[in-house]
Amino acid sequence: xxxxxxxxxxxxxxxxxxxxxxxxxxxxxxxxxxxxxxxxxxxxxxxxxxxxxxxxxxxxxxxxxxxxxxxxxxxxxxxxxxxxxxxxxxxxxxxxxxxxxxxxxxxxxxxxxxxxxxxxxxxxxxxxxxxxxxxxxxxxxxxxxxxxxxxxxxxxxxxxxxxxxxxxxxxxxxxxxxxxxxxxxxxxxxxxxxxxxxxxxxxxxxxxxxxxxxxxxxxxxxxxxxxxxxxxxxxxxxxxxxxxxxxxxxxxxxxxxxxxxxxxxxxxxxxxxxxxxxxxxxxxxxxxxxxxxxxxxxxxxxx
Ligand SMILES: Cc1cc2nc3c(=O)[nH]c(=O)nc-3n(C[C@H](O)[C@H](O)[C@H](O)COP(=O)(O)OP(=O)(O)OC[C@H]3O[C@@H](n4cnc5c(N)ncnc54)[C@H](O)[C@@H]3O)c2cc1C
Numbered sequence: 001x002x003x004x005x006x007x008x009x010x011x012x013x014x015x016x017x018x019x020x021x022x023x024x025x026x027x028x029x030x031x032x033x034x035x036x037x038x039x040x041x042x043x044x045x046x047x048x049x050x051x052x053x054x055x056x057x058x059x060x061x062x063x064x065x066x067x068x069x070x071x072x073x074x075x076x077x078x079x080x081x082x083x084x085x086x087x088x089x090x091x092x093x094x095x096x097x098x099x100x101x102x103x104x105x106x107x108x109x110x111x112x113x114x115x116x117x118x119x120x121x122x123x124x125x126x127x128x129x130x131x132x133x134x135x136x137x138x139x140x141x142x143x144x145x146x147x148x149x150x151x152x153x154x155x156x157x158x159x160x161x162x163x164x165x166x167x168x169x170x171x172x173x174x175x176x177x178x179x180x181x182x183x184x185x186x187x188x189x190x191x192x193x194x195x196x197x198x199x200x201x202x203x204x205x206x207x208x209x210x211x212x213x214x215x216x217x218x219x220x221x222x223x224x225x226x227x228x229x230x231x232x233x234x235x236x237x238x239x240x241x242x243x244x245x246x247x248x249x250x251x252x253x254x255x256x257x258x259x260x261x262x263x264x265x266x267x268x269x270x271x272x273x274x275x276x277x278x279x280x281x282x283x284x285x286x287x288x289x290x291x292x293x294x295x296x297x298x299x300x301x302x303x
Pocket of ligand 1: 123153222223249253
């Protein structure tokens with residue numbers, strides 16, 4: 001209740017106030033900020049995935065601009081020798097306006113990444129976009145088998161079935177590459193697990209399927225019990241280091257992140273940046289009021 005209240009009123013707070021908490025989770029407004037943070041993380045043996053903030057656009061001109069920004073970002077990252085890849089949200093490229101335009105833009109980004117032996121991760125958005133984002137992934141994967149991956153959300157009841165349905169994309173030479181996360185959007189209980197225990201149970205079931213079938217996975221979570229569950233499965237299936245990595249969001253649970261790195265596992269951090277940080281922060285709050293408590297913690301409990 002309190003979280004909901006805070007989430008509802010925070011967007012009306014002054015921008016400066018929102019920045020006080022947002023800066024812990026966002027590397028900054030500019031590419032230079034993203035490069036600085038990426039180099040810092042790389043120096044700690046942590047890879048990055050870079051994300052230009054912005055989603056749910058209103059015009060195709062915005063989609064074109066977003067594509068240009070990503071193409072430039074790939075160039076700049078390459079010149080800066082960043083050890084990382086890139087995450088894209090299809091709605092930022094017009095998925096909800098014109099699917100073909102969206103495909104063409106993301107194809108250009110993946111082609112650019114492929115030319116530099118890099119990789120594009122398609123973030124998964126809310127459930128009305130799931131089928132389209134899977135279709136987009138399938139189409140791109142056919143052309144760029146090693147340079148594109150998808151996100152799966154363990155809270156969706158369909159995910160285990162999606163994993164089975166997409167097995168045709170997996171091969172020992174080029175394993176299919178997923179990021180497995182819990183899912184951040186508010187979904188209806190008819191299609192999504194709601195309870196913490198249920199989500200975690202299905203997360204680990206999905207992960208077990210992934211390991212059994214020799215699929216590559218980014219284990220994206222800050223939840224200690226899930227990380228420990230993942231450790232157990234890695235041991236059980238003797239999963240080699242080149243078949244998985246852990247992933248966390250920039251600024252979230254840095255101590256836990258350090259402990260995973262110290263255990264000798266590969267780690268990648270999701271680094272968002274860009275002028276649209278305000279919209280991103282407040283939209284995330286409205287989507288998931290639970291985050292409000294994290295934000296309050298970030299504002300009031302330092303360290
Ligand atoms: C690399 C990465 C990429 C992601 N990509 C997507 C995506 O494409 N689509 C999608 O729907 N979701 C995505 N997510 C979000 C994800 O679905 C979860 O909502 C988010 O990671 C929180 O879930 P959790 O697994 O950390 O567990 P939770 O049970 O939510 O959290 C476990 C603990 O982690 C800490 N924590 C979690 N989040 C925060 C926070 N924001 N601030 C401070 N502490 C926090 C808290 O201590 C909490 O108790 C991504 C997450 C990561 C890490």
